[in-house]
Amino acid sequence: MSAENQNWFELKEVGGSLWHFRFMLWITCHLPLRVVEFLVAVVCFFFWLGAAPVRARSKAYLKRLYALQGRNIPPFATYRHVLSFALSMIEKLLGWRGVIPLKNVETQGDDLDMLVEQLDRGEGAFLICSHLGNMEMLRSLTGYGKIHTHRQFTVHPVVDFSGTSKFNALLYELNPDLMNTVVDANKIGVDSAVGMKDWIASGDLVVIAGDRTSANSTDRNVEMKFLGETANFPEGAFTLASILNAPIYFAFAIRKKDFDIRSSYEMHIVRAKTSFDCSRKERLARVAALVQEYVGMLEKHCQRHPYQWYNFYNFWRKNF
């Protein structure tokens, strides 16, 4: 199997040992962010030189994206992609330490107000996010406190832990309480759907990414055109939305400057037009409509910030 065609869950955890992550955490905590960014850029350069498979997979994405714009891939684009990803890991560590600066979030005058009003009324929602930008910024919704939402609630992300065990161990150390609100995507069973429904009913948010196919069941995917070619999207995430029958929002938080983690963020919150007040039979078509809405939005944001989409596997691989 060529490197380009591997699934992400067949790949080894990028970056290797826990020691690397600890070092990363140490510099993040002890050095000025400007210095951290510089160090990350240097380390990334050597990683990029040595990681041909990562380069190939990054290229698989970037070449489709730029082809759609009628352009060639800019020089060092795959390096920039890897660097942007490494910076996002630093961001994640900062996020888990609880240092998310709310003042850095720029709202867009979209459906955020609708979501906030709903949360204030004590109603929860189902959010579909992506591997574009910084998902942790969504946590800032809970911290809005005085600024936006006036009620305490919890964000429950559904996360696939396979493949990133070491990084997750570190996140757990940083903030064990936060880890308890996380749902393991590989352990979703009868109880979890009930649990999620209860959370939403009690006014919490359940968040899932819509752009990564499951490590467990490679067969349940929805095919959708993405950046000009058919790609697989996870049916589970969207079907979950249909089962829970809660208001569905799409959520994107993107760094305004790709390579500056001190940059401010754009927060996009858009209410899905698709709803699931329908029979089970009709649901499949509605799930497809929901995926289409989502992919349209993802594509638009990817084009604006190509380097912030962190899916380093071949999304367009035809045969599973």
Place this chain on the structure above:
Amino acid sequence: MSDLNQKIKEVIIKSLELEDITPEDIYDDAPLFGEGDRSLGLDSIDALELGIAIKENFGVSFSTVNEETKKHFASVNALAAYISANSPS
């Protein structure tokens, strides 16, 4: 056939909109999930919905330990036993 078993079968059929299947077609002791001649052949997504339907109709929740829950969903009989043991009424 006990009333509870009958009711569980009705909930399964109604919540999953199983057409062409009557309660009589579901065996009390046959597996609900997976392959097999007598299995109802439900899948993981059906399981999520069924969990919600059981909670709404019988008021029982399930443990977050997946293996345990799987046992309770093994057959209509297993579900009935779990519901009678945990039902609030």
